[in-house]
Amino acid sequence: MDTLSSQRAGRAGRPTREQAQARQAELLDTALDMFLDRGFELTTMEGIAAAVGMTKRTIYARYAEKSALFLAAVTRAIERTATTTAELHAVESADLEATLIAVARLRIADLSTVDGVRLRRIITTESYRFPEILMLSYDQGARPLADFLADLLRRHDSAGAICVERPDMAASLFMTMVLGGPVRLIASPQAMSPAEIDEWVGAAVRLFLNGVTRR
Structure with a gap:
């Protein structure tokens, strides 16, 4: 051979x-x-x-x-549940309100998958033993979204469309507003329907934009 x-x-x-x-x-x-x-x-x-x-x-x-x-x-x-920067840029448009709504829907959809629900469960039950998974989840899951939003708000502020003194803080506040209810209830008997999620997202985005609109 x-x-x-x-x-x-x-x-x-x-x-x-x-x-x-x-x-x-x-x-x-x-x-x-x-x-x-x-x-x-x-x-x-x-x-x-x-x-x-x-x-x-x-x-x-x-x-x-x-x-x-x-x-x-x-x-x-x-x-597997992270919303990528490429996905975020793909839903961006010149319309800030439409972009914020699209970004919120995208993130909620990613967290509502089977993998997303499993991840939330394991973090909830085991983060006391492995606190590093909280930071890992933020760094790979939430931070790319927060960075994208901060940059988005910064650009619209520079263009004079809105007034945001702290884009990074504003991005975090927006994420809390728009994701809090739907994500918290995903795996519960009170989980929101698609129509309820759309209503929540729309209301949160309008409230947020009302707060950053130039007077």
Whole structure:
């Protein structure tokens, strides 16, 4: 057998990059499900290995301890629910009111997905044990939106359309106004309907713009 044939034979059965990535995603998703169902303390690496069909040795080779696997699973969930800068710019228009409404709807939609609800649950139940996931969620989830809004408001202020002394603070206040009700109620029996969310968003945007309109 020549060298090339030997190399091919040695690679036989080795998963492709796509397969390896899919298995990694499956591991993290399965781990997150188990952490949600059982809590961090009662979830074991052995149980995760059995559920995903991997050996403990394989998992420990990637994550030396359970906390590392937990943080990796939460990080993946945050990345999957993050509203990207590209998505935000895609809904921007010259009309500030329309842009704010579109941005709010986009963010609420991202947080209303199955992944978004799971993420909120895990942060609520485990942030006391892992306070870093709160900052991680903000840095990767909320900060890009806050930065986009601050820049948007700054540009409209410079153009004379509105008056905003602290665009960064105004952006945070807007996010609190527009996201607070809908997001807080997402997984509750009192969850808002699409029509109610549209009404809330429209009212919040009009109230916000009334406060920053030049007099």
